[in-house]
Amino acid sequence: MRGSVGRSRPISLFAALALCLAGAAAQATPPPARVASINLCTDQLAMMLAAPGQLISVSMLVRDTRLSPLAQNARAYPVNHGQAEELFLMAPDLVLAGRYGAQATVDMLRRLGIAVVQVAPARSFDDIRANIRTVGTALGRKAEAEAMIARFDADLAALARDPATGPRAAVYAAGGYTSGRGTLIQDILSAAGLRNATAEAGRKGGGRVPLELLVTIAPDLVIRAQRYGGASRAENMLDHPALAALMADQPVHPRSDGTYICGTPLVLRAVAELADAARALEAR
Amino acid sequence: MRYSLLLWLLSLLVVVLFCAALLIGPAGLSPGESVSALLTGRGDAAVLVMREIRLPRAILAVLVGASLGLSGAALQGYLRNPLAEPGLIGVSGSAALGAVIALQTGLAAAYTLALPGAALLGALVAVGLLLGLAGPRGGAFTLILAGIALSALAGAATTLVLNLSPNPYAAADIVFWMMGSLADRSFTHVWLALPFTLAGWLLLAGLGRGLDALTLGEDAAEALGIRLTRLRLALVVGVAACVGAGVAVAGAIGFVGLIVPHLLRPLVGARPARLLLASALGGAALLLASDIAVRLILPERDLKLGVLTALLGAPLFLHLIYKTRREQGA
Numbered sequence: 229m230r231g232s233v234g235r236s237r238p239i240s241l242f243a244a245l246a247l248c249l250a251g252a253a254a255q256a257t258p259p260p261a262r263v264a265s266i267n268l269c270t271d272q273l274a275m276m277l278a279a280p281g282q283l284i285s286v287s288m289l290v291r292d293t294r295l296s297p298l299a300q301n302a303r304a305y306p307v308n309h310g311q312a313e314e315l316f317l318m319a320p321d322l323v324l325a326g327r328y329g330a331q332a333t334v335d336m337l338r339r340l341g342i343a344v345v346q347v348a349p350a351r352s353f354d355d356i357r358a359n360i361r362t363v364g365t366a367l368g369r370k371a372e373a374e375a376m377i378a379r380f381d382a383d384l385a386a387l388a389r390d391p392a393t394g395p396r397a398a399v400y401a402a403g404g405y406t407s408g409r410g411t412l413i414q415d416i417l418s419a420a421g422l423r424n425a426t427a428e429a430g431r432k433g434g435g436r437v438p439l440e441l442l443v444t445i446a447p448d449l450v451i452r453a454q455r456y457g458g459a460s461r462a463e464n465m466l467d468h469p470a471l472a473a474l475m476a477d478q479p480v481h482p483r484s485d486g487t488y489i490c491g492t493p494l495v496l497r498a499v500a501e502l503a504d505a506a507r508a509l510e511a512r
Numbered sequence: 513m514r515y516s517l518l519l520w521l522l523s524l525l526v527v528v529l530f531c532a533a534l535l536i537g538p539a540g541l542s543p544g545e546s547v548s549a550l551l552t553g554r555g556d557a558a559v560l561v562m563r564e565i566r567l568p569r570a571i572l573a574v575l576v577g578a579s580l581g582l583s584g585a586a587l588q589g590y591l592r593n594p595l596a597e598p599g600l601i602g603v604s605g606s607a608a609l610g611a612v613i614a615l616q617t618g619l620a621a622a623y624t625l626a627l628p629g630a631a632l633l634g635a636l637v638a639v640g641l642l643l644g645l646a647g648p649r650g651g652a653f654t655l656i657l658a659g660i661a662l663s664a665l666a667g668a669a670t671t672l673v674l675n676l677s678p679n680p681y682a683a684a685d686i687v688f689w690m691m692g693s694l695a696d697r698s699f700t701h702v703w704l705a706l707p708f709t710l711a712g713w714l715l716l717a718g719l720g721r722g723l724d725a726l727t728l729g730e731d732a733a734e735a736l737g738i739r740l741t742r743l744r745l746a747l748v749v750g751v752a753a754c755v756g757a758g759v760a761v762a763g764a765i766g767f768v769g770l771i772v773p774h775l776l777r778p779l780v781g782a783r784p785a786r787l788l789l790a791s792a793l794g795g796a797a798l799l800l801a802s803d804i805a806v807r808l809i810l811p812e813r814d815l816k817l818g819v820l821t822a823l824l825g826a827p828l829f830l831h832l833i834y835k836t837r838r839e840q841g842a
Contacts, residue, residue, distance in 0.1 A: 440561040459677070459682070
């Protein structure tokens, strides 16, 4: 019985009116009026796609400026900590979650009768388009989603450079973590006109690359991750003298930030920054 | 075996393992390439790999391993107890706590020597406390119990400090501080550890005659002109300095100071003075071998050194406890 609370909420008059005006009467189910998101990446897609008032909560992480390019906008939404109990009390019609990492919460929410849409992390620009469509459909905002995809494709076409003979680049984050073939980073580097050096060295997916292997690969550009406060050994290795020597003749030192993490049109900011870096490298 | 022959063999072993440590790594350089890069500085990437990554790592393995072997032998000689070892009795753990506090408060970033200094201070408190608790005869029972309590306390405090850090990666460092690793260490770390390590070695190396005399008992030792308070002070400061410096850059690596003196004791005729130098060489060899092994077993996973040494040392530790109990007739 408790489980029916979320579903039985009557759709608001406004939403119904909007639906009729939009001529979307063919839609079988009305769009959810109260949507909560518990994943950094669905947070951002939902913030960009939702109708005013439709998104009632986003995850705590999206307010972190190091993880999210929309941290400032996120201050307008109440945050959640991804716990089933607090989400249930928000009485959402729909919860947006990631595919991995919060399975226990997702199972609990479904048992409580709340609809959950899970979105897989984007591993390519195609995944970005698919995820925009998934979230747009879930929110009942298909037209906005298609417009966003069209704008993304146009912006990408304006920025994109040919990576075939471009400089070789590698991302290197805390603990020696890199992204090889079949990752979102791979597509970001390619669009910026850079070749992914660790992918060319055979790295598939994300994973640790020993520093001496990176030094042997000798990429033209090392993109290090942004630093956090405090101290950790994982970040300490980004100051290793061998890495500093490897990067000594780089004209620019880009740092990866929140725009490298999630599959949203905001990856194009990373593409634009890296395209500038690629030009600077080629101009040497 | 003759003592000098043993020392020659151990030295040879250290040299061979040191060279192996320089030649083995994920970059897959050929031995010829490696040597020419190291000695002549030819080949950009290879020079960086050899001079900035593998060389400091191998040097640190020698420094830390020798410190642990030497400290184990000195502590066991003074307490006349084969179970005393810096890791087991909480000295390494306390040094790690000191290092973590220095790092997370930003002291280590502000003052270069704050990191090894804080680790030394942590180790100093631990050794002082242990020797005070265990008394001059160092009863095995009291020593081990005090060590367990101290290890648990230091481990919990280290975990707490790292969990409170604003850095999301700090919590993953708990494993490093508990188990130790030499991955991605640089010459910065060598220079940090070197002065304190050498000072500790000097202090401990001077203990030989006193420890030999102590095998006859305290009264006899004093009659032979050994000043026990001075001996004890040199031991405490020496162990704290070299173990503290080692832990500050490589984390707490356990059991080295237990395994090495145990293996070498029969070969030096049970004389603590001779065991000191032999254990220092043996400790360096053991840590070099362990560090080569972690690179061969799981090259991309940063397997912790303490995992290997504990797999070797813990069964030996249990065996020693059993033997001690049998000797006491309990």
